[in-house]
Amino acid sequence: xxxxxxxxxxxxxRLLREKPGVRDAVTGxxxxxxxxxxxxxxxxxAEAWRERAKRVKDHLLTHLDQYLELAEKRLQEKGVQxxxxxxxxxxxxxxxxxxxRRGVRRAVKAKSMLTEELGVNPLLxxxxxxxxxxxxxxxxxxxxxxxxxxxxxxxxxLALSDIQRLFHSRFGTPLDAxxxxxxxxxxxxxxxAFLTAELGISGANFLVAETGTLVLMENEGxxxxxxxxxxxxxxxVGIEKLLPRLHDLALFLPLTARAATGQRLSTYVSLIxxxxxxxxxxxxxxxxxxxxxxxxxxxHDPEAWEVLRCLRCGACLNAxxxxxxxxxxxxxYVYSGPIGAVLDPGxxxxxxxxxxxxxxxxxxxxxxxxxxxxPIPKLLLTWRRxxxxxxxxxxxxxxxxxxxxxxxxxxxxxxxFSKGLRGLPLPQDWLPLLRAWTEGRGPLxxxxxxFHQLWQELKE
Amino acid sequence: MRVALFITCLADQFYAEAGVATVRLLxxxxxxxxxxxxxxxxxxxxxxxxxxxxxxxxxxxxxxxxxxAEYVVLPSGSCASMxxxxxxxxxxxxxxxxxxxxxxxELSQFLVRVLGVSELGKGLSGKKxxxxxxxxxxxxxxxxxxxxxxxxxxxAEVLPWEAAEECCGFxxxxxxxxxxxxxxxxxxxxxxxxxAEVLTSTDAGCLLHLSGRMGKQGKGMRVVPLATxxxxxxxx
Ligand code: SF4
Numbered sequence: 152x153x154x155x156x157x158x159x160x161x162x163x164x165r166l167l168r169e170k171p172g173v174r175d176a177v178t179g180x181x182x183x184x185x186x187x188x189x190x191x192x193x194x195x196x197a198e199a200w201r202e203r204a205k206r207v208k209d210h211l212l213t214h215l216d217q218y219l220e221l222a223e224k225r226l227q228e229k230g231v232q233x234x235x236x237x238x239x240x241x242x243x244x245x246x247x248x249x250x251x252r253r254g255v256r257r258a259v260k261a262k263s264m265l266t267e268e269l270g271v272n273p274l275l276x277x278x279x280x281x282x283x284x285x286x287x288x289x290x291x292x293x294x295x296x297x298x299x300x301x302x303x304x305x306x307x308x309l310a311l312s313d314i315q316r317l318f319h320s321r322f323g324t325p326l327d328a329x330x331x332x333x334x335x336x337x338x339x340x341x342x343x344a345f346l347t348a349e350l351g352i353s354g355a356n357f358l359v360a361e362t363g364t365l366v367l368m369e370n371e372g373x374x375x376x377x378x379x380x381x382x383x384x385x386x387x388v389g390i391e392k393l394l395p396r397l398h399d400l401a402l403f404l405p406l407t408a409r410a411a412t413g414q415r416l417s418t419y420v421s422l423i424x425x426x427x428x429x430x431x432x433x434x435x436x437x438x439x440x441x442x443x444x445x446x447x448x449x450x451h452d453p454e455a456w457e458v459l460r461c462l463r464c465g466a467c468l469n470a471x472x473x474x475x476x477x478x479x480x481x482x483x484y485v486y487s488g489p490i491g492a493v494l495d496p497g498x499x500x501x502x503x504x505x506x507x508x509x510x511x512x513x514x515x516x517x518x519x520x521x522x523x524x525x526p527i528p529k530l531l532l533t534w535r536r537x538x539x540x541x542x543x544x545x546x547x548x549x550x551x552x553x554x555x556x557x558x559x560x561x562x563x564x565x566x567x568f569s570k571g572l573r574g575l576p577l578p579q580d581w582l583p584l585l586r587a588w589t590e591g592r593g594p595l596x597x598x599x600x601x602f603h604q605l606w607q608e609l610k611e
Numbered sequence: 612m613r614v615a616l617f618i619t620c621l622a623d624q625f626y627a628e629a630g631v632a633t634v635r636l637l638x639x640x641x642x643x644x645x646x647x648x649x650x651x652x653x654x655x656x657x658x659x660x661x662x663x664x665x666x667x668x669x670x671x672x673x674x675x676x677x678x679x680a681e682y683v684v685l686p687s688g689s690c691a692s693m694x695x696x697x698x699x700x701x702x703x704x705x706x707x708x709x710x711x712x713x714x715x716x717e718l719s720q721f722l723v724r725v726l727g728v729s730e731l732g733k734g735l736s737g738k739k740x741x742x743x744x745x746x747x748x749x750x751x752x753x754x755x756x757x758x759x760x761x762x763x764x765x766x767a768e769v770l771p772w773e774a775a776e777e778c779c780g781f782x783x784x785x786x787x788x789x790x791x792x793x794x795x796x797x798x799x800x801x802x803x804x805x806x807a808e809v810l811t812s813t814d815a816g817c818l819l820h821l822s823g824r825m826g827k828q829g830k831g832m833r834v835v836p837l838a839t840x841x842x843x844x845x846x847x
Contacts (some may be wrong), residue, residue, distance in 0.1 A: 154634060164791040174795065420827035426830065472778045476795040510789070512782025512796075515644045515750035532700075535661030548784070552657050559620065559652040560672065573625060587787035591794040592823025595625070602623045602630035609634050 152270055152298065155483030156495055156504040162481035163510075173308045177300070177478040180482025181309040187413020188520060194415075196218055200406050205524045208398055208460040211360075212450060218360040219391050219441065226439055229425030233442045245440055246271065246385065250278050253383055253436075255350045259341075261367065261374040262286035263354025264463055265387045265442060267485040268519040271352065282342040285373035294321060300479040302486065303411050303465035308478040312488045341373070343544055348567055351381035351434065355388040356462070357403060358439070361396045365423040365439065368407065369412075374419055384434040386423075390446050391459040403462070411464040412523040438589065445498040454533045455497050460523040461490055467517035467527060482507060488604040489517035505543045508534035547583045569601045613643045614721075615680035617673075618651040619690040621815040622836065629815070630834070632842035633686045633718060639845055642727060649676045655693040658701065660784045667701045674698070674707045682725065683715045686838040688748025688813035691717040717813055719757040725813050729760055732734055733744055734847035735840065736766030741807035742799070743821065744776045745814035752769075758813065758837055765844030770805040781820040795822040809833045811840050 152510070155162070166173060211218055222235045232307045236242035258280050260266065270294070275282045277347045284293040288306035292299060300306030306314075314333060317322045322336050345479055353374055357366040365386055367374045378384045394403060408414040427433030448455050468488035479487030484504070492507040508531045511517075517527040538544060544552075558564045572595075589595065614637055618630045637644050654669030673694070677683050685691045694715045699710040722728045728806065740762055748754040762769050780796025787793075797820060802812070810832050812818055822834035 155693060160789055167791050167795055178799065214743060298697060309819070440783070462632060470795050472780065472799070473789075473792055475799075476792050509659075509785070510792075512746065512778050512780060512793075513745035514778035514782070514784045516746075516778065532661070536658070536663050537661075539661040539663070548660065548788070549662075552660060552662045552665055555652075556654075556662075556669060558655055559654075559669055562649050565620075565651045569624060584787050587790045588823075590798075591790055592820065593826045594821075595823075596625035597624050601625060602618045602627040603646070605627055605631055606634075609631060 152267055152485055153519075154495075154499055154503050156499075156507050158425075158483055159427045159481055159506040159510060161371060161551060162483065163477045166481055172310055173478050174476050176310050177308050178475045179469075180255075180304060181469040184304075184465070185411060185520070188410055188466055188469065189413075191409035191413040191415065195409070198407075200402065201522055201524050202282055203520055204406055204562050205400055205460060207395065208523050211393055211395055212391065212459055214457065215393070215450065216371040216389065219390060219524070220396060222358055222360040222393055225360065226425070227363075227526055231363065231425045232436065232438045234438060236440050236442045236444070238444055239450065242269045242271075242387065242440055242442055244276050245438075246274060247541075247590050248273070249383060249385060249438065250280060250350070253349055255280055255383070256352040257281045257283075257344065257348040258352055259285050259348040259377045259381060260289075260342050261282075261351075261353040261369070261377045262289040264299070264304065264485050265354050265389050267299060267555070268444060269387065269442065271387070280350070283341060283348070285333065285341050285345070285377050286369075290337055290341065291317065298480065298485065298570075300487070301465055301468055302463050302488075302490070308480070317565060320400070320434050322352055327417060329346055345376045348381045349383060351377040351379075351384045353384065353386045355377055355386050355401065357394045358388050358392055359394050359400065363522075364397060365421075366400065367421040367423070368404065368417040368419070369421075370412075370418040372419055372444050377421055378421060378423060378432050382434055383436045383438070383441065384426075385438040387440045390441050390443055390468060391461075393451075403444040406522045407462050407464050410462070410466040410520065432530070441611060452497065455530060457494070457525055458463070458494050458530060460525055461494065462523060463490075464522060466522060470516040470520035471511070472514065472516065473512065482510065489527045489531075490525070491584050493525075493527055493534060496534050501538055502544060505538045551584050569603070572597050612641075612681065613645060614682045614684050615645045615647055615677055615696070617650055617653070617677065617683050617685045617690065617715075618646070619685060619815075621686050621819070624661050624685055625819055626815045626836050626839075629686050629838040634839070635686070636731070636842045636845055637684070639793070640722075641730060642726070645680070647680070653690045653693045654701075655690060655697075655768065656783045658693065658697060658758040659782075661664055663701060667778045670698045670701050670708070674705075674711055676713055678707065680714065680784045682721065683711065684718055684721045685715070686718045686813070686836060687815055688752055689816065691715060691720075692747040692751040715722045717752055717754055718752050719761055720752065720811065721839070723757040723760060724759050730764040731761060731841060731845040732847060733766045734844040735762065738767045738768050738809060739770055739805075739807045740767045740840070741805055741810045742769050742775060743779060743810065743812040743817055745812050746778050748813045749776060754813065760842065761841055767840075767844070770807050772805050774800050774803040779817045779821055781814075782817045783816065786820060793820070793822065797821055801825060801828070801830070804832075807832065809840065811833060811835055811837050
């Protein structure tokens, strides 16, 4: 996927100006998920669950090489073909080879953020393969030619009327068609695709190393169909998505569902144990592509690796008041919101993503929500510090901070500044800052006298 | 007991009366109050924006200013959190930073947890108050109940507010680096604001941002720091 993260501040402002409906749709949906999460966390000892989940993931990540080897062995024992992809090019090569060998003309896809990362759809299209996203939300944005706006709910930025218009122009449904009628149309199209596709593509919520089990969570049943009807199933799995043991699922399945949507468990959970055996129905071939794409390097970054615990549940997006204003598009990469702000620099480098760590007020709501306790605010601070160290801060900001700290270093300069605030014209360097502030909030009105002056009167 | 006040730059410049209220209140409760003259800014704006060198030198000078203090009390949740939680990140292994962190409190936290005061007086009887939880007070310091307890026990009615615990969009430099998003957040916060007589919070920054936005929208409401209201609770 092309990275447009550098444009974040501009794009966020533009979206607020030009598409105010997005803000309403996203705020409504995220508040709904967030309320669900809070309720679902209250039903259990969420603190203990999160701490436990964090430990399991930390153990996994600190022994990742061993678990990857184990997973590969177990998968192969089950007849799964295991591939390793260092980067999108290698992932493409693997997929291209499968498509050519099996003569694939049509593919159905389950929603997967990793395949967005790898650009699987454009590749398949270039190979002349018809691709159908089968998650309803993902299907909608595929029709619109948009990237997902949210990790879990890719189309939460759309209002019903947007979808009615889209289906009207694509399928000729009435402009006031009910959600049920729209879903029925999608169902008809997708059913046809399921039955005729030669290839099913998915991601993975988890891959259990101990047993080589691929785990997929969903609510619509589309993943089950995509991984059972076509003759070939390819799953793209980020190497950080492993879990050590099968029994870890007893914690991670209900915790992820609670964090993501406030459900106790998702409607469908598939535990895939390789291709169909003699006399069974199911795919003839199952491939697991273990994808690195920057993850190993990130794992070796002592200040930033914790982000790899992420389960992609989207809880931090739902909790984030900054994300709620714009949805995911302005962030300019697959992963948006708080997790995007700390994962994208980790995967892609700061050069191309450096405004993202500033897309937060450090309010901490994301950390409170995160099922694996990723210290997102701390990571944001780390990336900001590095941005400044690497000279990425804008000139006016650096000048303002330097002037500010110079003043604050010296009580007498500070006294002078205090007088200036109450009369004198303000120093030029501060102007852009001031203008940005006053435009939306009116002029700053200092107290008639600063406290340090009033203190003299209080002393008596 | 002796307390050194850290008024912090924003309150010093924009909410000076909150400092006065803090002094009066603490004195009325039998606490001796100092105001070390050398104090300026805790360094939070620089720290949060990633300028750690500048933040570090401000942290070091703050450590020096409050070296002798028995307790340090701030009428600001986010600056208190800066001293309590972040100085050690800037100055790992610094013993003075660790000690200062242990002696530092946000005002309402100090009143309830250290002085054991849960009632100040009935000066706010019948007042309808909207309380905004500053994010750092709430999530970094864990100050949630203290302000509410003190307000309620003074006879005030703290109105239910759907977005009371949501960030207002200030975020220091965030408000000027991403002004449109910051204002959209303030608008969401204000759109859900109940019909109160006073809006209050531990944080001067949040209040400056929210009251400025309110003014721009032609809305009026009394907006004051928590310290001011707590003194009114006592003095009537
Ligand atoms: S960072 Fe935490 S809350 Fe956000 S998507 Fe990842 S696991 Fe979920």
